[in-house]
Amino acid sequence: MTRSFGDAVALDNFSLDVWEGSIVTLLGPSGCGKTTALRVIAGFERATGTVDIHGRTVLGDDVFVPPEKRRVGMVFQDYALFPHMTVAGNIAYGLGRGDHSQRIRHVVELVGLHGLEDRMPHELSGGQQQRVALGRALAPRPGVILLDEPFSNLDASLRDRVRRELRLILTEARITAVFVTHDQEEALATSDIVAVMRAGRILQADTPAQLYTGPADAWIADFLGEADVVSSTGHRGYADTALGRFKTDLRGPVTVVVRPENVQISIGETPNAVVAHTEFFGHDQLVTAVLADGTRVRSRIGPRPQYKAGQNIRVRAIDARVFPASS
Amino acid sequence: MIESPALNSPDISHRRRHSGTGRGWWWAAVVVLIPSLIPPATLTWIVASGGIDIGIPAGRLATLFVNTLGLTIAVTATALLIGIATAYLTARTDIPGRTTWMLIAALPLVVPSYVAALTIIAATGSGGVVDEYLGWAIPTPYGFAGSWLALSVFLAPMVHLTLVPALRRIDPSTEEAAIGLGASRLKTLVTVTIPQARPALIAAGLLVGLYTVSDFGAVSLLRFDTFTRAIYTLYVGQIDRTPAIALSLILMVMAVAIILAQRKVTTRATYYSRRPRAGAGLLHLRGWSRGAATFALAAYSFLTLVVPIGVMTRWLLRGLSVGQGAGQFWDETARSVGVALAAAVVGVIAAFPVAMVTARIQGRASRLVGSAVWASYAIPHVAVGVAVVAFALSAARPLYQSLALLIATYTVMFLAQSMASTEDSLLRASPDLEHAARGLGSGPLTTLRRIILPLAKPGLLAGAALIFLSVMKELPATLLLRPNGFETLAVRIWSTTGEGFYTQAATAGLLLLAVSVLPLLAVTRRDISD
Secondary structure: OEEEEOOOOOOOOEEEEOOOOOEEEEEOOOOOOHHHHHHHHHOOOOOOEEEEEOOEEEEEOOEEOOHHHOOEEEEOOOOOOOOOOOHHHHHHHHHOOOOOHHHHHHHHHHOOOOOOOOOOHHHOOHHHHHHHHHHHHHOOOOOEEEEEOOOOOOOHHHHHHHHHHHHHHHHHOOOEEEEEEOOHHHHHHHOOEEEEEEOOEEEEEEOHHHHHHOOOOHHHHHHOOOOEEEEEEEEOOEEEEOOEEEEOOOOEEEEEEEOHHHEEEEOOOOOOEEEEEEEEOOOOEEEEEEEOOOOEEEEEEOOOOOOOOOOEEEEEEOOOEEEEOOO | OOOOHHHHOOOHHHHHHOOOOOHHHHHHHHHHHHHHHHHHHHHHHHHHHHOOOOOOOHHHHHHHHHHHHHHHHHHHHHHHHHHHHHHHHHHHEOOOOHHHHHHHOOHHHHOOHHHHHHHHHHHOOOOOHHHHHHOOOOOOOOOHHHHHHHHHHHHHHHHHHHHHHHHHOOOHHHHHHHHHOOOOHHHHHHHHHHHHOHHHHHHHHHHHHHHHHHOOHHHHHOOOOOHHHHHHHHHHHOOOOHHHHHHHHHHHHHHHHHHHHHHHHHHHHHHHOOOOOOOOOOEOOOHHHHHHHHHHHHHHHHHHHHHHHHHHHHHHHHHHHOOOOOOOOHHHHHHHHHHHHHHHHHHHHHHHHHHHHHHHOOOHHHHHHHHHHHHHHHOOHHHHHHHHHHHHHHHOHHHOOOHHHHHHHHHHHHHHHHHHHHHHHHHHOOHHHHHHHHHOOOOHHHHHHHHHHHHHHHHHHHHHHHHHHHHHHOOHHHHHHOOOOOOOHHHHHHHHHHHOOHHHHHHHHHHHHHHHHHHHHHHHHHHHHO
16 A cells, blocks of 8 residues: 655655554654644545555555545544544444345444444534444444544543453454544554654654664654763763763764653762652652753653662763754 | 644635535535525616616605614614623622523514514503503604614614623623722723723614514504615506615615625624633622613513513403404414424525634635525515515516415525524534544545534524514515415514504514514523623
């Protein structure tokens, strides 16, 4: 499956391949064009370029397949359930004429709405509405399913559970899915591939683990989780910093990005930092330290030992990424 | 959706253009709008081709201006005072029977201005109902006083209906804060509550002003020389119709200016008041203020509902007791209901594509469509009538005095009513519902039938009810355009009152109210419960 479009407005030479049966997430800050990309795939919006779905061109030069002929399922951010139809009516909508009771029953089971078939959308909780929206999109067996911020209208307490369920349902249905979200954790937890977007472009598309541990630049590193930055200079294959020596082929000014979980603290050695403050979370704690040159570095460590503000410590990074300084 | 980049970019029209609301709706809307252009175009063309001399002495013109303007200002001020009182008492205090009063205070809208005038004329004077019961013949207040009374009392519900939703959306904690800071209730009302409802208040005032400028029924029966009355007498009484057409053009310009101002305020008003819905926080009325408030509402309802019905019933009974025929009005009723139903059906169908454009497409062109429809709504009916007759006589002779032309004219005049209510329904339904249907395999027509129309149904029905009511009440255009001998209830009430046959007028008036009250109740309840 190949999709590429270049659009002057929201998508700038956007290009992405999605493997059949995989779950891909478009991740980016507000206004990066990820929703536009989804709407172009669904056909609610046009763009220059091409969109192929399972080898069939639905958008291209002189080709525009209308949305109803694309076999694309869409789950909208606000669900867009038909308020004048029951749960079963919503799910049956895309199935056309004829008797589809078996398919409806199957979808209702799949999304766990058994017993709620005759309810109206406004009688359902947010999580249930979300599952109706998913069931409605899955029922006609679309070639690909698109989900626009599907969890953003759910309570934080509900979100994790629904996310796990959704992932299971999609895997079970063996369907290609494209998510859109601005929530990093959600993207990393749900997807096979995450495509990080900014200003209409895809900056990096990779597996969640690869993306987190090997971000292509400092912006992605920072966007995908906690990261601190120290400046250094590349010289003879290394960059030396207060946090340690890191391998790099770069020469000249560089930026070294470290994640708090890779920063270790020790006492008793020659101190190189002072504890500014600590935040305690139970399963771990976040210690913010200030280096001699004023740079702040965070360390995420276990709940013990306890550090006090003003305490002299030694910090060291066991892993870091080195980028050219301009980024 | 808020994070969607397209929504924040000026390119929003692009987004909408390809999202199912296509060119088809545009074309349909444009076709619907063409007839709306005929009245203003005809008036302008005739006046422009006739030269500057409009054949009316400057002194007469000055009198008409002063009278029309004076009446408009007086009626607007009075209706605002009454409407603020009824809206405030029923929306912001815990007066007993609050919601019932809220509905009752809206009901006088069903009374057309010529029925109000009939009530005044039939109640006063020697032999009037007041004379009969109190033995005291109040002289009939012809001229300014009567017109002012009839219009302000019966237009106040417009203020009431506009203000109630606005007042309900005001956060009561702002009033509590004022009282907590030591302000009296009256001071709180004047300095905190009313200023928050100001856009709605201005909108309501302009609407009342528009209706007063346009009113024909009350001023013609109560013989107050304003533009509308002058246009009608000049048009019917003279061979040269240029003066009437020239006056119509002036009146049209005044009315369109008012409605455009009103629209500007209204759009701002809805934006202004979109705040979290306040739950409780009703002002507690105690002791004498409770009694006084209840009395005021009761007195207003008595004056606007009991008095007209009572006076008309009394005349009906009087006529029956002396063996005078009450008049057979079944034909008139059937005609009124028939044209009103026809216009309602045509109007709802015609308004739909226009509402699709104004509700689903953003941008200057779409706003212009909305303004054009509202402008046609504002043109005083007497001016529309004069223009359409002139148009038919010169360009569409076979249509002259035809039922089709009458119904088409009603549709043009009242299109805004069904457009607004349909638009309201459409705006409540997210365009994503249409996208969802398209994504599930429905083509544009199936989406229309299975999604859009069911969702728009409440708005379509309300629009039909509103047009029905308006056509039932409509007088001047009907007088000018009806086929020969096509007497409706409105026409009969007006002509029999003018001739002094109050028994007949009262019978027709009661019939008109009876037919109108159900659709009005349906519409008002919906407005108020929102």
